[in-house]
Amino acid sequence: MDKAIGVFDSGIGGLSILNSLVEKLPYENFIYLSDNKNCPYGNKSQEQIINFSLKNSKKLIELNCKMIIVACNTATTNSIDLLREKIDIPIIGIEPGIRPAILNTKSKNIGVLATEKTLESKLFNSTSKNNLTDDITIHEQIGYGLVNEIEKGVTGNILIEKYLKKYVTPMIEKNIDYLVLGCTHYNFLEEKLNKLFSKNVKIVDTISPVTNHVIKTLENLKIKNNSISKNSVNIYYNGNKILSEFTSNNYEISYLDF
Numbered sequence: 001m002d003k004a005i006g007v008f009d010s011g012i013g014g015l016s017i018l019n020s021l022v023e024k025l026p027y028e029n030f031i032y033l034s035d036n037k038n039c040p041y042g043n044k045s046q047e048q049i050i051n052f053s054l055k056n057s058k059k060l061i062e063l064n065c066k067m068i069i070v071a072c073n074t075a076t077t078n079s080i081d082l083l084r085e086k087i088d089i090p091i092i093g094i095e096p097g098i099r100p101a102i103l104n105t106k107s108k109n110i111g112v113l114a115t116e117k118t119l120e121s122k123l124f125n126s127t128s129k130n131n132l133t134d135d136i137t138i139h140e141q142i143g144y145g146l147v148n149e150i151e152k153g154v155t156g157n158i159l160i161e162k163y164l165k166k167y168v169t170p171m172i173e174k175n176i177d178y179l180v181l182g183c184t185h186y187n188f189l190e191e192k193l194n195k196l197f198s199k200n201v202k203i204v205d206t207i208s209p210v211t212n213h214v215i216k217t218l219e220n221l222k223i224k225n226n227s228i229s230k231n232s233v234n235i236y237y238n239g240n241k242i243l244s245e246f247t248s249n250n251y252e253i254s255y256l257d258f
């Protein structure tokens with residue numbers, strides 16, 4: 001079998017990226033690691049996050065992957081430099097889409113919803129600072145409790161709605177016109193968020209930019225699969241079983257100790 005593209009996250013968040021990659025790259029094989037026994041990453045120390053990222057990357061190499069997508073903002077912002085130093089295959093990470101929001105805001109107020117460790121990270125802060133102009137204000141909010149709740153299922157989860165209302169109401173009062181989702185888990189909340197906002201607030205996720213970046217990188221490095229047999233998608237979790245609401249029927253899902 002052709003080598004696979006490896007993807008990892010602390011849980012189901014990165015499946016939002018995987019679903020898009022599978023659709024756009026029908027002839028690539030994918031292996032996804034959900035490190036959900038260590039979920040959430042967002043309130044752990046940077047050292048712990050680095051160790052989780054290294055462990056996941058080494059497992060993906062062992063499983064014969066040709067490239068790694070860090071489908072997690074927290075792992076990217078806290079460990080990508082070190083991963084690139086230690087791991088020998090191409091690595092693509094995910095940073096909050098702060099730049100497009102800064103370039104397009106009219107109200108000059110932008111909201112960012114992310115985990116504690118992403119908002120604290122050097123990478124996030126330098127990206128924001130480098131793109132920011134004096135007239136724009138960024139309103140940051142940690143999504144306390146959200147990742148744990150999302151892992152339990154989004155459909156009908158009243159607590160998620162309660163948290164979201166609490167987190168975005170102050171941003172609406174500050175007249176934001178862009179909300180940047182800085183955690184891949186939150187991609188599954190777009191529908192709920194849209195209900196809380198008027199049409200004037202746009203939600204920025206990073207699903208399309210990351211998908212396009214992966215496609216370009218495969219082409220540039222000439223490591224695209226040559227075969228035209230339909231892709232295989234294997235998902236492994238090391239904690240609780242992954243809920244079917246986040247996955248497609250064509251995925252093989254199994255437990256793996258990693």
Ligand code: DGL
Nearest residue numbers: 013040041042073074184
């Ligand atoms: N999907 C991860 C992210 O993008 C979740 C973080 C967590 O596990 O707290 O940041």
